[in-house]
Amino acid sequence: MTSKVVVPAGAKITVQGNGLNVPNNPIIPFIEGDGIGSDITPAMIKVVDAAVEKAYNGSKKISWMEIYAGEKATKVYGQDVWLPDETLDLLKEYVVSIKGPLTTPIGGGIRSLNVALRQQLDLYICLRPVRYFEGVPSPVKQPELVDMVIFRENSEDIYAGVEWKAGTPEADKVINFLKTEMGVTKIRFDKDCGIGVKPVSKEGTQRLVKAAIEYAIANNRKSVTLVHKGNIMKFTEGAFKQWGYDVAREQYNGELIGEGPWMKIKNPKTGEDIVIKDCIADAFLQQILLRPAEYDVIATLNLNGDYMSDALAAQVGGIGIAPGANIGSTCAMFEATHGTAPKYTGLDKVNPGSIILSAEMMLRHMGWNEAADLVIRGMEGAIKGKRVTYDFARLMEGATEIKCSEFADEIISKM
Numbered sequence: 001m002t003s004k005v006v007v008p009a010g011a012k013i014t015v016q017g018n019g020l021n022v023p024n025n026p027i028i029p030f031i032e033g034d035g036i037g038s039d040i041t042p043a044m045i046k047v048v049d050a051a052v053e054k055a056y057n058g059s060k061k062i063s064w065m066e067i068y069a070g071e072k073a074t075k076v077y078g079q080d081v082w083l084p085d086e087t088l089d090l091l092k093e094y095v096v097s098i099k100g101p102l103t104t105p106i107g108g109g110i111r112s113l114n115v116a117l118r119q120q121l122d123l124y125i126c127l128r129p130v131r132y133f134e135g136v137p138s139p140v141k142q143p144e145l146v147d148m149v150i151f152r153e154n155s156e157d158i159y160a161g162v163e164w165k166a167g168t169p170e171a172d173k174v175i176n177f178l179k180t181e182m183g184v185t186k187i188r189f190d191k192d193c194g195i196g197v198k199p200v201s202k203e204g205t206q207r208l209v210k211a212a213i214e215y216a217i218a219n220n221r222k223s224v225t226l227v228h229k230g231n232i233m234k235f236t237e238g239a240f241k242q243w244g245y246d247v248a249r250e251q252y253n254g255e256l257i258g259e260g261p262w263m264k265i266k267n268p269k270t271g272e273d274i275v276i277k278d279c280i281a282d283a284f285l286q287q288i289l290l291r292p293a294e295y296d297v298i299a300t301l302n303l304n305g306d307y308m309s310d311a312l313a314a315q316v317g318g319i320g321i322a323p324g325a326n327i328g329s330t331c332a333m334f335e336a337t338h339g340t341a342p343k344y345t346g347l348d349k350v351n352p353g354s355i356i357l358s359a360e361m362m363l364r365h366m367g368w369n370e371a372a373d374l375v376i377r378g379m380e381g382a383i384k385g386k387r388v389t390y391d392f393a394r395l396m397e398g399a400t401e402i403k404c405s406e407f408a409d410e411i412i413s414k415m
């Protein structure tokens with residue numbers, strides 16, 4: 001197939017040992033995204049370009065390369081092409097990328113493109129930091145106590161989409177196999193019953209927990225909490241917990257605290273202890289409201305992480321400003337954590353903060369910390385100035401509602 005992508009002048013980011021080799025004019029692929037993608041992605045590009053220009057006076061500049069997925073891909077590549085091979089190839093080849101939200105119609109013919117991208121590129125870490133910006137409206141009394149970094153396993157679990165539709169021969173075959181070959185008697189209604197599988201592996205768990213511990217070490221964090229529902233789903237979520245503790249014990253000389261199972265490991269950089277603990281998922285959802293200061297780095301399974309990242313985002317301003325990244329052993333794809341919010345498409349209304357702060361994470365990943373710092377400074381200034389998008393304006397006293405694009409300009413003016 002002929003290429004549909006225009007490659008701009010610039011150079012590729014490459015992998016060098018455990019790090020990256022980032023040229024001064026890196027080509028960064030971006031997927032605009034469906035729905036509000038066309039509102040927030042241009043706003044993000046404008047903010048990032050301004051931060052890079054201000055930080056490096058023209059000696060560094062990103063060459064943006066548009067690539068396609070979702071509805072835009074079906075227009076560029078053909079009716080049913082939602083995730084072109086060319087897009088996957090370019091994401092691998094260019095190493096660092098950023099995307100807007102992609103649509104997943106409920107019950108439609110296509111499965112999640114987001115999940116497909118994460119699986120096909122083996123981006124096994126979904127990294128979602130949750131922090132408070134002063135002045136952001138929040139439903140809790142002390143939102144400033146929320147400072148957590150979620151490591152959500154990104155390739156396994158019930159979320160991987162191994163499931164069969166009720167009433168199909170495939171679903172009936174699986175149910176029949178479970179009943180006759182596996183002695184399963186617990187399927188309450190075995191007629192017209194959809195069925196799904198929840199794969200959770202030692203390898204998948206341990207690489208995720210190891211990444212969370214490495215992050216805690218590198219960033220001087222105090223604890224890593226394994227969040228699971230292992231009291232009920234013993235061989236999947238329970239195994240996640242156990243394999244997580246095993247990583248701490250076997251790879252970081254973890255020692256039990258008292259009777260255990262909590263452990264402590266030494267941060268080799270600082271000599272300080274890092275506590276490795278666990279919490280059952282439902283209790284965790286109340287703890288983060290009542291005692292958020294007790295939680296720091298979080299390692300959890302795919303579905304739990306999806307729920308928890310939106311719940312935590314709500315405590316510090318909502319998913320409109322919650323950033324994220326999908327990271328593998330070589331590639332990293334940064335993304336807004338919210339969806340396509342279809343009712344706001346093209347209205348220039350929504351908060352571009354989520355994808356802008358995801359780009360801030362991307363700049364830091366590239367080692368462009370000066371530009372990343374400017375994005376944070378701009379965001380803090382814009383929020384303090386109380387000229388904000390509708391989601392903040394409706395909850396903030398004395399705020400003026402401005403458009404998505406105007407909020408981007410506001411951020412730039414406060415850098």
Ligand SMILES: NC(=O)C1=CN([C@@H]2O[C@H](COP(=O)(O)OP(=O)(O)OC[C@H]3O[C@@H](n4cnc5c(N)ncnc54)[C@H](OP(=O)(O)O)[C@@H]3O)[C@@H](O)[C@H]2O)C=CC1
Nearest residue numbers: 100101102103104105114320337338339340341350351391
């Ligand atoms: N990573 C991805 O690409 C994701 C894709 N999706 C997909 O997106 C589609 C829509 O999903 P849906 O469940 O409606 O979730 P959305 O995240 O798209 O929207 C839910 C609500 O969140 C608020 N919101 C979302 N984004 C913003 C923003 N930038 N600024 C301010 N508020 C925002 C709005 O709240 P209010 O109505 O209160 O204003 C919106 O109605 C589905 O197809 C879903 O699968 C979902 C999540 C992630």
Ligand SMILES: O=C(O)CCC(=O)C(=O)O
Nearest residue numbers: 104112113114115306337
């Ligand atoms: O893939 C989707 O449509 C939803 C993904 C999602 O909600 C998330 O990653 O937070």
Ligand SMILES: [Mg+2]
Nearest residue numbers: 306307310337
């Ligand atoms: Mg989600």
